Structure formats: structure tokens, C-alpha cells
Amino acid sequence: MLEAIGASGMAELLSAIPEPLRLRGDLDLPPALSEPELLARFRELGARNASAEECDCFLGAGAYNHAQSTSVDALISRGEFFTSYTPYQPEISQGTLQSIYEFQTLVCQLTGLEVSQASLYQGAMAFVEGMLLASRLQKKRRRLLAADSWHPHYLGALRTYLEYLDIELDLVPSDPATGRIDEQALASRLGDDVAAVAVQSPNFFGVVERLDRAAEAAHGAGALLVAGFSEPYSLGWLKGPGELGADIAVGEFQAFAAPPSFGGPYVGVLAAKRNMVRQLPGRIAGETVDADGRRGFVLTLSTREQHIRRSKATSNVCTNSGLMMLAATIQLSLLGKQGLQRASQLCRRHAHHALERLASIEGVQRVHSGPVFNEFVLELPRPAGEVAGALAERGILAPVPMSLFEEQRERQGLFAFTELTGPPAIERLESALREVL
Amino acid sequence: MKNTVTTAVPGRQEPLVFELSRPGKVGFSLPEVSGPEPSSGVEEELVREEMPEGFPELSETEVVRHFTRLSRLNYAIDQGMFPLGSCTMKHNPRINERTARLPGLSKIHPFQPESSVGGALEVMLELEQALCAITGMDACSLQPAAGAHGELTGMLVIRKRLLDKGDERRTVLVPDSAHGTNPASCILCGLEPEDVRSGPDGRIDFDAFAERVSRGDVAALMLTNPNTLGIFEERIAEVCALMHEHGGYVYGDGANLNAMLGLTRPGDQGIDVIHLNLHKTFTTPHGGGGPGSGPVAVKEELAPYLPVPRVVQGDDGKLSLTEDFPKSVGRVNGFHGNFGMMVRALTYIREMGAAGLRQAAQDAILNANYLRHQLSKVLDLPYQSPTMHEVVFSDRSLEKRSGVTTMDLAKRLMDYGFHPPTVYFPLIVHGALMTEPTETESRSELDAFVEAVKSVCHEAAEDPETVTSAPWNTPLRRLDEVRANRQLKLRWQPDAGDGE
Numbered sequence: 052m053l054e055a056i057g058a059s060g061m062a063e064l065l066s067a068i069p070e071p072l073r074l075r076g077d078l079d080l081p082p083a084l085s086e087p088e089l090l091a092r093f094r095e096l097g098a099r100n101a102s103a104e105e106c107d108c109f110l111g112a113g114a115y116n117h118a119q120s121t122s123v124d125a126l127i128s129r130g131e132f133f134t135s136y137t138p139y140q141p142e143i144s145q146g147t148l149q150s151i152y153e154f155q156t157l158v159c160q161l162t163g164l165e166v167s168q169a170s171l172y173q174g175a176m177a178f179v180e181g182m183l184l185a186s187r188l189q190k191k192r193r194r195l196l197a198a199d200s201w202h203p204h205y206l207g208a209l210r211t212y213l214e215y216l217d218i219e220l221d222l223v224p225s226d227p228a229t230g231r232i233d234e235q236a237l238a239s240r241l242g243d244d245v246a247a248v249a250v251q252s253p254n255f256f257g258v259v260e261r262l263d264r265a266a267e268a269a270h271g272a273g274a275l276l277v278a279g280f281s282e283p284y285s286l287g288w289l290k291g292p293g294e295l296g297a298d299i300a301v302g303e304f305q306a307f308a309a310p311p312s313f314g315g316p317y318v319g320v321l322a323a324k325r326n327m328v329r330q331l332p333g334r335i336a337g338e339t340v341d342a343d344g345r346r347g348f349v350l351t352l353s354t355r356e357q358h359i360r361r362s363k364a365t366s367n368v369c370t371n372s373g374l375m376m377l378a379a380t381i382q383l384s385l386l387g388k389q390g391l392q393r394a395s396q397l398c399r400r401h402a403h404h405a406l407e408r409l410a411s412i413e414g415v416q417r418v419h420s421g422p423v424f425n426e427f428v429l430e431l432p433r434p435a436g437e438v439a440g441a442l443a444e445r446g447i448l449a450p451v452p453m454s455l456f457e458e459q460r461e462r463q464g465l466f467a468f469t470e471l472t473g474p475p476a477i478e479r480l481e482s483a484l485r486e487v488l
Numbered sequence: 489m490k491n492t493v494t495t496a497v498p499g500r501q502e503p504l505v506f507e508l509s510r511p512g513k514v515g516f517s518l519p520e521v522s523g524p525e526p527s528s529g530v531e532e533e534l535v536r537e538e539m540p541e542g543f544p545e546l547s548e549t550e551v552v553r554h555f556t557r558l559s560r561l562n563y564a565i566d567q568g569m570f571p572l573g574s575c576t577m578k579h580n581p582r583i584n585e586r587t588a589r590l591p592g593l594s595k596i597h598p599f600q601p602e603s604s605v606g607g608a609l610e611v612m613l614e615l616e617q618a619l620c621a622i623t624g625m626d627a628c629s630l631q632p633a634a635g636a637h638g639e640l641t642g643m644l645v646i647r648k649r650l651l652d653k654g655d656e657r658r659t660v661l662v663p664d665s666a667h668g669t670n671p672a673s674c675i676l677c678g679l680e681p682e683d684v685r686s687g688p689d690g691r692i693d694f695d696a697f698a699e700r701v702s703r704g705d706v707a708a709l710m711l712t713n714p715n716t717l718g719i720f721e722e723r724i725a726e727v728c729a730l731m732h733e734h735g736g737y738v739y740g741d742g743a744n745l746n747a748m749l750g751l752t753r754p755g756d757q758g759i760d761v762i763h764l765n766l767h768k769t770f771t772t773p774h775g776g777g778g779p780g781s782g783p784v785a786v787k788e789e790l791a792p793y794l795p796v797p798r799v800v801q802g803d804d805g806k807l808s809l810t811e812d813f814p815k816s817v818g819r820v821n822g823f824h825g826n827f828g829m830m831v832r833a834l835t836y837i838r839e840m841g842a843a844g845l846r847q848a849a850q851d852a853i854l855n856a857n858y859l860r861h862q863l864s865k866v867l868d869l870p871y872q873s874p875t876m877h878e879v880v881f882s883d884r885s886l887e888k889r890s891g892v893t894t895m896d897l898a899k900r901l902m903d904y905g906f907h908p909p910t911v912y913f914p915l916i917v918h919g920a921l922m923t924e925p926t927e928t929e930s931r932s933e934l935d936a937f938v939e940a941v942k943s944v945c946h947e948a949a950e951d952p953e954t955v956t957s958a959p960w961n962t963p964l965r966r967l968d969e970v971r972a973n974r975q976l977k978l979r980w981q982p983d984a985g986d987g988e
């Protein structure tokens with residue numbers, strides 16, 4: 052090939068790199084491994100971790116271990132899906148584009164809102180983008196209110212993003228007894244400088260909020276309601292945020308898409324009212340026709356995005372969560388109406404059965420009286436972090452220690468339940484807890 | 489032509505999953521629900537009375553067939569060359585998928601006790617160290633979930649460092665050839681991006697840059713090297729030194745790292761912060777648009793500002809995650825980053841080793857030069873500077889001669905079984921065709937691509953309509969994007985007929 056180009060050697064092609072910048076010798080990396088050696092190495096790394104494969108997993112706090120149809124992985128492993136690219140050339144990307152359109156529809160159906168987009172990196176980023184969206188829509192109002200019962204990491208990410216923007220974030224306290232937002236505290240913080248009120252439901256404590264009342268309060272003060280969720284199976288039981296008055300819904304679809312995966316990749320969702328569509332961040336698929344009049348799908352409203360508008364884009368976002376978005380779409384298609392309903396029933400039953408059993412243990416107390424879906428906080432007689440360590444040794448992953456987020460909640464832990472944690476698993480959890488507490 | 493609900497064969501529609509739905513069907517079996525409904529105490533007004541109208545109901549077979557048929561409407565790297573400039577569409581090794589799916593590396597929860605995820609933390613540490621070695625940097629954060637996310641993180645780090653020194657300058661110079669995410673990320677940090685132009689050789693106009701910086705108000709420069717024209721910024725060491733002289737920092741957009749692996753390192757060039765695209769250089773799959781992963785690597789001076797949490801190793805050798813970095817910009821991610829992509833990238837790096845990575849970069853450069861040599865016979869080459877891993881052509885003469893544009897050429901290439909190069913980027917080239925073959929392509933695949941391009945150029949001269957009305961052989965003909973923008977239809981509705 053060098054001959055064909057007329058180059059004297061590779062060195063000639065590399066001559067554009069100035070001599071002083073050329074690397075002497077090899078990169079400081081371990082030696083290359085063959086395929087069998089690679090598998091052995093990574094198996095060894097994996098074997099050092101306790102996983103939900105062999106352990107009972109009762110961990111939540113924004114990432115959940117649900118049953119996923121084996122068909123999902125088989126389908127997303129098709130090379131046509133996972134080695135394809137962003138559908139910038141729609142004529143050879145209809146598989147991707149149509150699945151985005153289906154995903155957008157599912158998000159609208161579940162959230163009860165009118166428009167959605169092709170997904171964001173994860174729930175925390177969807178929350179950030181939702182709040183920035185609300186700010187853009189209410190330009191004259193520079194304050195955002197958020198219940199302090201949002202996932203602390205979502206709030207953390209939001210604070211990072213707001214650092215240099217002319218927007219103030221105020222937290223609204225929760226009622227420590229119920230775990231729900233303190234409505235009077237909310238009312239006293241509302242004003243005509245508030246762009247939006249943000250409430251997560253079920254919230255970080257697992258408690259279901261009165262989104263309808265939050266919507267009323269927000270709208271009464273001219274603010275938008277941004278509602279969020281990190282456990283999307285709750286939408287098989289509860290009304291969509293849009294049906295309860297939310298203007299913008301943001302959340303995490305990891306539970307549909309993938310196992311907990313040590314934090315990612317996940318899939319963020321964002322839905323809104325139709326008149327907000329031109330301010331939405333990220334990619335959007337729309338329906339159109341081809342030269343022969345046949346229905347097809349394309350990325351649309353691209354003038355919102357960074358590759359066109361650059362510094363004036365609605366967001367800096369480029370990629371979506373492609374493959375995870377597809378996985379969620381396939382899982383939801385398989386679950387269907389009945390499956391999603393049944394899954395959410397199982398989650399609820401298991402959680403309430405566990406609540407009964409665990410609260411009967413001496414020294415263990417339910418912390419919040421508010422209604423829950425599949426997750427709740429228990430106060431334990433020992434620091435929850437120690438309990439989690441001791442249970443891990445017994446093949447049980449529980450709970451998420453609240454001390455990871457707030458030092459003073461040292462003895463509190465979050466317990467989550469799904470279709471996979473039925474009565475036998477709960478029995479194992481109960482007896483292990485009785486042993487270690 | 490009316491839409492019909494049929495099975496998908498080439499040239500015909502695949503219905504939407506909602507259109508295939510029939511009441512009562514389920515595709516996933518779950519355990520039976522038994523016993524009484526628990527009383528959660530929730531208010532009735534909050535509970536769904538019924539599932540959303542039109543929510544799908546299909547059997548497993550129907551879902552598997554639907555998505556299988558949809559997949560066959562896609563073109564993917566598994567099928568052939570994908571010479572998209574700036575995207576580095578190289579082969580996605582299957583072994584990555586195997587290691588990422590090992591239960592011990594996938595069915596682990598981010599909030600498990602640290603003692604139960606030592607292997608996962610080691611994956612992260614090993615990847616951080618490898619990325620630092622490859623880039624010549626001192627510290628790394630794996631948190632950003634995508635390239636643009638990494639850019640934002642990197643600029644936040646720079647901004648915080650400057651403010652820490654009492655430096656409130658906000659101007660950031662960004663080349664006119666830069667990816668749109670660069671200026672967009674600046675805005676989110678309260679920074680003010682300003683264009684710096686490229687010279688006739690395609691590189692940053694050094695004198696214009698030097699003059700601008702000499703005014704003393706520039707806080708940083710964002711640079712891609714090689715740049716988006718595939719040209720190595722030969723004076724990069726001088727550029728960085730000059731920026732440093734004025735107390736500013738240089739951000740490196742690592743999208744084009746594939747040209748540098750094992751040959752040169754951004755850290756040695758003077759770059760202070762670089763983000764990497766694991767989904768480009770490091771073979772994590774593009775997945776139809778994502779997920780990506782955009783780690784950020786920095787020089788020691790900027791390490792304290794990296795996002796938290798970070799993986800640290802205690803004196804006893806034990807790994808843990810800590811937020812104990814008081815100067816950190818904070819969190820940019822709800823969890824630790826896209827771990828699934830970290831496993832894949834590390835698998836690739838361990839598979840290639842130092843020599844393998846260098847070979848990859850050399851082959852990428854060789855392949856791009858081969859395409860340059862062959863295609864500059866039929867397309868305009870606006871910049872004569874040496875080509876690294878990607879080359880940009882222009883349609884100026886083609887359009888003048890025949891009326892055929894880059895868009896038409898791209899659409900017609902699909903009839904020949906190729907995904908076209910990136911079109912209309914960078915903006916500084918008329919009808920840009922940004923072509924990056926990567927090291928994956930063999931000479932025969934490259935030759936087939938060259939023949940296809942030559943064929944299309946020939947058709948442009950002899951029978952332009954074949955090109956301007958392309959594509960002809962793809963599942964759908966050219967799609968009307970204008971109509972999609974004007975008549976917004978962004979979701980399926982149950983009562984809408986679909987004979988638009």
C-alpha cells in the first residue's frame with residue numbers, strides 16, 4: 052500500500068509528528084493477552100465481586116435488580132443493532148430510528164406527557180436537563196425548588212451544572228415522619244421568581260409523593276412541576292406524572308434496560324408538554340415519508356442540537372443511550388400491559404411482605420409512614436454499613452446504607468424489592484438479619 | 489402509496505410495535521401473583537385505573553421477529569466499512585461483550601459494600617492507569633458518560649482551577665473547525681467561546697492565535713489534535729507553551745486519539761486536560777447512537793479538581809471510592825460512570841498491548857493516506873497538509889461540473905453497500921466529506937470503496953439523476969427531512985390513522 056501511495060515507508064507518513072513529540076519506546080502498558088488469557092483475567096476480576104447472580108439483591112437507591120427477559124440481550128446483541136451508528140443517514144438506519152420512535156411513544160404513554168426524545172445518559176442527567184429545560188422556558192424566573200428527598204446524587208449533579216449559571220437552587224424539606232415533601236415548607240418557598248418545583252416520586256426514601264398537590268401548588272405560583280422517578284416499574288402501578296399535573300417528567304429506565312452494572316450504562320428519559328418541543332435537549336426521531344411516499348423515520352428538529360447551533364444549542368449533549376434505550380423498548384414490548392402490571396404487583400407485594408417481616412425483628416423500625424412502592428428505609432440497631440458488610444458475607448446484598456449520603460443517618464438503610472425477591476429470598480434476608488443484629 | 493401492515497421484506501414497511509399489538513398478549517413470563525393485595529396506604533387518586541391506551545401487547549415470538557426485522561433495516565460495522573470521520577468506526581470485538589456480561593462484572597450494584605466489589609474497583613483503577621499511560625497524563629476520572637459530558641467536565645476543571653487562583657477570565661478560544669460540543673460545553677461552564685480561525689494549511693492560524701492570546705484575556709484553548717481535517721497541529725507544543733505563558737490552559741478534545749496511540753501523547757504535547765471517547769478509540773460499541781463513555785485525564789496540577797468519587801488505593805492495597813477531594817468540581821454522574829464500557833475498553837487495551845495499539849494507529853494512518861491518494865483523483869482535496877487518520881474532501885468541483893452535491897454522493901454510495909463518510913463537517917470545508925477508514929479495513933475493502941466513489945462520480949457526469957435521486961436500493965428511498973421538521977409527528981397515537 053505504501054508503494055501505491057508513493058511513500059517511502061511508514062516513517063514518511065508519520066513525519067507530520069514533530070520529532071521531539073514522538074514517543075520513544077513503548078507505552079507503559081502490561082503485555083497483550085490472547086483471548087483465552089483475557090477471559091481468564093476478567094473472570095478472575097469478576098469472581099472477586101459478590102453479584103446478584105449468586106446473592107439475593109435488595110439494593111436500590113436509584114438502580115434496581117429486576118427480572119429481564121432473555122430475549123432482550125439476544126436482540127441487542129445482533130450486530131446490526133449494537134455495531135450500528137447514530138442514524139444520521141436515515142435510509143440505512145430505519146431499525147434504529149423506528150425503535151427510537153417506539154421508545155419515545157412508550158415514554159409518553161408511561162409518563163402521560165406529550166413529547167419525548169431519544170434518551171439521555173441516565174436519570175441524574177435527565178433530571179439536570181429537565182431543570183435546565185424548565186429554566187429556559189421560564190427565563191425571567193431564576194430560582195428552582197427541589198424536594199430534599201430527591202436522589203442525593205441527582206441533586207449533586209445538578210449543583211455541579213448550576214455552578215456557573217445564573218440559577219439558584221433551594222431545597223424544600225421533607226416531613227421526617229412521613230417522608231413526604233412538607234407542603235407548608237413548599238408553599239412558603241414559592242414565589243414569582245420560581246421557575247419550577249421538582250419532586251421525585253417514589254422519592255429517594257421510597258415514599259410515594261402527592262404529585263397532584265405539588266402540581267397545584269406549583270401552578271398556583273406560576274411555576275412548572277418537574278416530576279421524577281428512578282424506579283420506573285412504579286409506573287405500572289401509579290399514574291404517570293403527566294396525568295397528575297407534571298409539566299416535565301424525568302427519570303431512569305435502567306430497571307427495564309440492564310442489570311445494575313456497577314453504575315452504568317443506564318438510560319435517562321425526559322418527557323414534556325408538546326409546546327416545549329423546540330426546547331428539548333438531545334436527539335428526537337420524527338415520522339416522515341420517503342421519495343415513494345412510504346412511511347419512515349428521521350432525526351428531526353436538529354437545529355436545537357450542538358452540531359448545528361453550537362454555543363446556542365439547547366444542550367451540549369451528542370450521544371443518547373442508544374443500545375440501553377433499545378433494551379428498555381424491547382423489555383417493555385415483552386412485558387406489555389399485563390406483564391408490567393404483574394411485575395409492579397410482585398414488587399409491591401414482596402416489599403410489603405418484607406416490611407411486615409423485617410419490622411417484626413427486635414430493634415428494627417420503619418422510618419417513614421408514607422406509602423411506598425417497592426423500597427423503604429428501616430432504622431437498625433447497628434450501623435447499616437456494618438450490617439451490609441455482614442450480610443454480604445452471607446450471600447445477601449442489603450441494605451444501601453444511608454450513611455453513604457448523610458452521615459447522621461448511620462443506622463438507616465434502604466431496602467428494595469423486585470420480582471426476583473419473593474418470599475423465599477425474604478425469609479433468607481430475615482433470618483440473616485436476625486443473626487447479625 | 490398507502491402503508492400496509494405486512495412483514496418486512498426489502499422495500500416494504502415494518503409496522504410499529506403498537507400496530508402489531510393485540511389485546512391479551514404477553515411476551516415475558518413472570519411468577520404468579522398470589523395472596524391479598526397489600527395495603528400501602530396510598531391515595532386512590534395516585535393509582536392507575538388502567539394501563540395506558542395503546543401500550544403494546546405482543547407475544548415473545550412477535551417481539552423477537554419485530555426487532556429482528558428492524559435490525560435488518562440497519563447498516564452496521566459488522567457488515568462493512570463505515571468511514572465516518574471523527575467517529576472512529578472500528579470493529580467491535582466480541583470478546584468485549586463477553587467480559588462485560590460476566591455476572592461478576594455486570595450484576596453488581598454501585599452501592600454494594602466495597603469489600604464485595606474489589607474486582608470492579610480494580611477494573612476502574614487499571615483503566616485509569618492505562619488511559620494515563622496512553623495519554624501521558626497524571627490522573628483520570630471515569631465518571632463522564634459520554635464525550636460531550638467529558639468535555640464539560642474538563643472545562644469545569646479548568647474553570648475551577650482558574651477561579652482558585654483568583655483568575656476570572658472567561659474567554660475560551662475554539663477553532664472554527666471544532667466539533668459543536670466544544671462551544672456548547674463552554675456555555676454550560678459560564679465560559680465564552682470565541683472562534684479562532686484555521687490557516688490555509690488547515691492548522692490553527694498561529695499568528696492569529698498568538699495575537700489574540702497576547703491581549704491577556706484568554707483563559708483557555710480547546711483543541712483537537714489531529715484536528716477535524718485529520719491534520720496534525722505541528723506547532724502544538726508552541727501553542728500550549730504560549731497559552732501557559734499567559735496563565736491559561738489547553739483542553740484537548742480526544743476524539744482523534746486513534747491517530748496518536750503509541751506514536752505521540754497529548755500530555756507530552758502540552759495538553760492539560762483531555763477527554764477520551766471509549767466508544768471511538770477503544771472499541772466500545774456505538775449501539776445506534778450510544779451509550780458512550782468520556783473519561784477525562786489531567787496533569788497533576790488539575791488532579792484535585794476532578795469529579796468525585798474517585799478510586800483510591802490505601803496503604804494496605806485495598807481499593808475504595810472516596811469523595812474526599814475538597815477542590816473537586818463535584819459530581820457529574822449519578823453513579824461511578826459507565827462501568828460496562830470501562831470493562832470493554834480495558835478488555836481492548838489488554839488485548840492489544842502497547843505494540844498492538846501503536847500498530848492500530850499506524851494502520852489507521854496508512855489507510856487514510858491510501859484513501860487520500862486514490863480519492864483525490866476524483867474529489868477535491870482542500871488542504872494539502874499531511875493526512876493522519878482521516879481526510880476531508882470537498883464537493884466544490886463536483887457540484888460545479890454536474891450539480892451533484894456531497895449529500896447526493898452520500899446517498900448514492902449507500903446503493904453500493906457503503907455507509908458514506910461524515911458529511912458537511914467540519915463547517916470550514918464546502919460540502920465536506922470527512923473520511924476515516926480506521927485500521928479495521930483491509931486493502932480490498934478500501935479498494936471497493938474507492939471504486940464505488942469513482943463510479944458515483946462517473947454517474948454524476950453521465951447520468952446525474954441517478955445520483956441526485958439516490959438512494960434506490962436501500963429499504964427506504966430518500967427521506968423527507970424538511971417534512972419531518974414541519975409536520976411534527978414524534979410518537980404513535982392510538983386513534984390516528986397512519987395513511988399520512
